[in-house]
Amino acid sequence: MEWENQEMQHHHQQGEDYLQYQIQNEVCGKVMTDEQVEELRKQIVAYSAISEQLAELHKSMSAHHDFTGIRLGNLYCDPISASVGHKITARQRWTPTALQLQILENIYKQGTGTPSKQKIKEIASELEQHGPISETNVYNWFQNRRARSKRKLQSSTDSVNAETDVSTKEKKTKPVDPDFITNISQGVESFYFQADISRGYDSYNNLAEQFGLLG
């Protein structure tokens, strides 16, 4: 369909009220509904539980195997997804796994600029333990990471940033840093929002310790 027409109408319909909504939303800052809070809570707990249980499973099943070789040729195929036979969209482009991302972020963070070829090789090797990856991927990742962090066309926290008028100038500068998901260990350590979650936190630490994620 030709959105040109349709869209016009569509948006017009919303009119000022909608605009008002947007503005208000912007003004009141970051908020989330209780429903969202709920979801969040669930997610964290779920992770916690899953990690814990998986760790147990792992323990009970002595590690005799080497699992690093899970990959289908050079075609990326998320092992987990694949195993489920689900969402296997034979991706054409590399997608870092959470772990890989974490590692990359860590390196990036301490990193003093673009890794040398040598370093990239090392990193790539390291990351291969956690999934299919090539040196090029690593290289690109760093390039992109840097470029985007630099370009920070704002968007950090509020994608709907905008002030209707005057207040614009000062708000333009976004107070937040573009880096996210950096150094997990540090992050988790310093992040502690409450006792109830501590269980999850603790198990995280244990897990991390066990697998040397923090070291």
Next chain:
Amino acid sequence: MEWENQEMQHHHQQGEDYLQYQIQNEVCGKVMTDEQVEELRKQIVAYSAISEQLAELHKSMSAHHDFTGIRLGNLYCDPISASVGHKITARQRWTPTALQLQILENIYKQGTGTPSKQKIKEIASELEQHGPISETNVYNWFQNRRARSKRKLQSSTDSVNAETDVSTKEKKTKPVDPDFITNISQGVESFYFQADISRGYDSYNNLAEQFGLLG
């Protein structure tokens, strides 16, 4: 926290969708700082990474097993589904107003193919007078506009390489979990999830699926 308030009011509107929107927005008072968002993100990603890793281990070590029945302990957690259904991501996406759209279209048509950063700034400023918008929004808009108009041409010449995607239909909303999780509620006070944690999300979901948590 003032959680209660919100919770209460959460259930009475049912008017137009928009009205609902407004109320919700108005009602939601939970705010979290950027740092909190950051930390939260980290934590979730950390869990995600750990889970992923563990799952991999487990999977490779038990290739000959049948995990259909694997239950993560006696923990009945179905929170995943909930998350899947509603998306925690509170990210609100920008929606151009009719005026903004028109202006954008004009600029686009004027052919100056690529707006360039500088221009984007100008455009953004211009459009701010007609509604909330950020440079990123403008940037994305042009990116998408170009990409899509291009793709359109492409598809028209070629037969419909239909990829009537099969995916996604499992995103069904699921009946949610037990109280177990609710206990934690007190803990999580205010969050806002604006950032994209879909990555962590995905692996999380995959994990859940793999272990049959989704039912």
Next chain:
DNA sequence: GTTCTATGAATGAACG
């Protein structure tokens, strides 16, 4: 309220 579609946004890769 469920499904579908248009489209904002994220991001790996490529280009100059």
Next chain:
DNA sequence: CGTTCATTCATAGAAC
């Protein structure tokens, strides 16, 4: 490196 392209994901609003 900075910028742009291509592909994919997620979601708001429309359609049913």
